[in-house]
Amino acid sequence: MPLPLLLSIFLLTIPQANPEASTPAPEVVAPESETDVTVDHTKLIAELQAKAEKGDAKAAFDLASFYHEEKNEKFIEWTKKAAELGNPDAENIYAFMLSGGIGFPKNEAEGFNYYLRAAKKGQPDAQASVGDEYLLGKLVQKDEKEALRWYQLAADQNQATAINNIGSFYLNGQGGLKKDEQKAMEYFVRAAFLDSAMAQNTVAINYGTGQGVEKNMPEAFAWMWIAASGDDPNAQENILHLAKEITYEQFLQAQKRIQKIIALQKEGKQEPPICPRPSVNDDQAGQKLAEEFQSQLSKAQKGDIQAQYQVAQAYALGKGVKQNFQEAFPWCQKAAESGLAEAQFSLAQTYRIGDDFVQPNPPEAVRWYKKAAEQKNIESLYALGIIYDSGDGVEKDEAKSLAYYREAADLGHAQAQHNLATYYFSRADKEPSSRELMFKYYTLAAKQMHARSMMALGVSYFVMETSPDKVEGLAWMMAAVQCFAYKKDLVDKFKDQESPEDVAKARERATQIISQIMKQK
Structure with a gap:
């Protein structure tokens, strides 16, 4: 069963080593002379080409690097040439292109051969990719110990995603490693400081749940904010939930911690996990969960409705x-x-x-949503709003969609409030009543720390002629950035258009907004 059974942000599955996301697209660094205006590029390119044609692998790779921005035929040609001549960075890039069918016909087997060539020469990204392949077992026989060996080689060179994957191995007891939550957390934190968004998410979740460390909500928020500021979509979603879990005092602590972490990253420094959790006997903990499950199962078999649902959740989670x-x-x-x-x-x-066991059945989904909605189940009301808005399994019906959104919104559903506000925004220029409703619903959602509504409310104060309060608008946008690292570039553009005095007022007002929202939770 999919995880709609679990609506809390912290009821997440155990992190796994993720080969598909492990190694990002290789970064190509052009020769330093490329940006030096005193260098005659025509002459330099000719010199590099002459060397490359004589078999100089580095010259061939440097030549490819001149064309990396355009990713044109010359880039492809010289990357391949440099790889064939044995330059490990070129081999890694060529492997990536072959494996993905970028510039060449897709050939995963040949791509792996080039990853392996580069990995044996010590190229860390290639080593991580070879580890991925041994973990997947798609082109070679699956071998977790061999995967771990390659990850460790890459980790020795501070390859962040390999370090993160080793953390997952410790967490799950893979590759011959003994399961060790604290050791896993050490690797996750190390990768997080090296800017792995996946590790930053995991570190934040672990601090929020107390897995491998003592529970620490300011630290959880700080790491999730850092991941979100790097445009990681998972973090941007997770932080919306996390912000509702912390107090204002914890938020202020998190702000200080964010600045400390960023400063350490700039200096190339790291810190170990804060407050490792005392050792827990996994066997005893597992036995307790098993006993709790058996107790719920016994009640469920006797017709206890809540117990039946708890048993369903336990099976879905493996709890x-x-x-x-x-x-x-x-x-x-x-x-x-x-x-x-x-x-x-x-x-x-x-x-x-x-x-895997139930085929999608939109009409049946609508039937059960309606049954739950009759009991004022807020998520079902919102889901029906989406369904009638999109026509997914029903005939599209704007009036019904708005009615369901409105009912969910009036019960406090922030996304329903946001959707209603957005609907009224599209009519606000011509209908004064729509303008009022737009502000009403954006404000309701924004006061629930809905990031998009905070930003939209701020923008609305700028663009709506009847409410040209730019300080208030900028304040709401700045609050969204401070809370969620949301749309910082957009806010900077608005700030640049205002006077320093108004920006200072907006900053003070943003602090007040955040304080009021968090203290009323």
Whole structure:
């Protein structure tokens, strides 16, 4: 069963080594002389070409680097030539291009051969990619120990994603390593300081849940903010939830911590995890979860509706029992048929999305959403708003969509409030009543720390002639940046148009906004 059963940000699956995301596109660094206006590039290129044609691998790679911005035929030609001549950086790039079918016909086997050539020469990104392949077992026989060996070679050269993957190996007890949450956290933190967004997300989640470290909400928020500021979509989503979990005092601590972490990163320094958690006997903890599951199962078998739903969640998560989505579904269905709104919503989500055991069935999804909505289940009301807005499984109906959005919004659903506000925004120029409703719903959502609404409310203060309060508008946008690292570049453009005095007023007002919102939670 998909995880609509689990609506909390911290009910997440155990991080896994992720080969698909492990090694980013290789970075090509042009020769220093390329940006030196005193250098005659025509002459330099001719000299490099002459050397390359005589078999100089570095010259061939430098020549390719001159064309890296355009990614044109010359870049492709000289990258291949440099790789064939044995330049390890070129081999890594050529492998990436072959594996993805970029500039050449896709050939994953040949791509792996070039990754291996570069890896054996010590190219760290290639070493990480070879580790990925041994973990996947797509082109070679799957071998976690061999994957770990290559990851460790790359990690010795501070390759961030390899370090992150070693953390996952410790967390899950892979590659012959003994399961060790604290050791895993050490690797995750190390990768996070090296700017791995995946590691930064994991570190934030671990601090938020107390996995491998003592629970520390300011530290959790700080790391999630840093990941979000790098435009990581997972972090940008996660931080919206995390901001609702912390107090204003914790938020202020997190702001100081963010500045400290950024300063350390600029200096190329790191810190170990804060407050490692005392050792926990995994066998005892597992036994306790298993006993709790058996207790819930016994109640569920006797017809306890809440217990039936808890059993479904346990199977979906693998909590106290082996993960089994096929077993989760019928227990969720039992609870839904008995009238439990949360189970009805989860069942609707399953029919809407589908999984390995249940085919997508939009009409059935709508039926269960409506049953839950009749009980004022806020997520089901919002889902129906989306469905009638998009026409997914039903005939598109704007009036019904707005009605469901409005009902969810009036019950406090921030995204429904945002969607309503956006609808009214499109009509605000011609309808004064729409302008008022736009501000109403953007404000309601913004006061729930909905990042997009905070930003949209700020922009609305700028563009709506009836409310040209630019200080208030800038304040809401600055608050969104401070809380969520959201659209900082856009806010900077607005700031540049205002006087230093107004920017200072807006900054003071932003602090006030954040304080008021967080203290009213």
